[in-house]
Amino acid sequence: MLGANLPHCWKNLQGYHAGASSIVIQWRGDIFPDIPAFAGIQKLQQQAQRGLYLAPKHRTAVSEQMKAVVSSENLTQYLRFVELLDFIAEQVTYTPIAGASYTYDFSSRTTSRIEQVQTYVKEHFARKIKLSEVADHLNMSEQSFSRFFSKAMQRPFFVFLNEYRVNMASRLILETDFQMAQIAYQCGYESLPFFYKQFKKFKGYSPLEFRKMYQKI
Structure with a gap:
């Protein structure tokens, strides 16, 4: 579930067809x-x-209610929509996707550049990314890019990158039975201890605790 003006892109994981x-x-x-x-x-x-990730066990119920909304008209549609949001608010387990400090500069030029960065990260997050290559991608110096990105996104580039990688790892933890080492590697982490540290920083739980918590839901 996405709020207004939240940058996003729908993309299958590599190998998922x-x-x-x-x-x-x-x-x-x-x-x-x-x-x-x-x-x-x-x-x-x-x-x-901040974007909300809905727990898998509730998705069928949410999907059916969404179908009921779009197949209705006038007051009935509005009432069913209210019922849908009330159901999500009161009964569905969800977790925020973006960090609590997420803010965004929506000026057109900034938006274009940030979208280029986001696309680059989505395409290359599974490998090591250097600040210099992202700066080159935007035809900027490293110093200028760092200053620009921190001002626009209210956090340094590598904080954003780790947050994105952790969010992708969260999907794999919840939707697959992959081992944590495999998930860490697929999300660009060469060091398993560093992956655990970053995951707990952004999610408040270790990767194993996160998986166990959602398996109980």
Whole structure:
């Protein structure tokens, strides 16, 4: 679940060739009244600004409710949409994707450059990435790129890179039975202890604790 103006890209993991389909529902954030009954939905919308990963066990139920929304019209559609968001807010287990400090500069030039960086990271995160190569990709010096990225994203490039790698590792932990060493390697970590350190930094749990926690849900 993604909030407004949150940069994103849908991409299969390397080696995954199954087909995919999607249902997209977009809405204005101010369509719900500011009353206690909607407090849970308002909180959900706020948390979605960081992107939300829904636990796999709830996806079928969420998908069916989404289908019910798009197949309805007028007041019925609105009521079913409210029921959908209320279900996610009250019954679905989810975790934020982006870090708590996530902010973004939306000026057009900055957006274009940041999107280039994000695309580069998505295509190369599984291997070692040097600051110099990303700077060259944007035709900038290392110093200028570091200054630009930190100002636009409110964190250094390598913090962003590790956060992205940890998020990709989270998907593999939850959706596969791969060993942690294999996951670390596929996400660009040459050192398993460093992978564990970064994972706990961003998720608050070790990779094994994270997997066990979601296996119980």
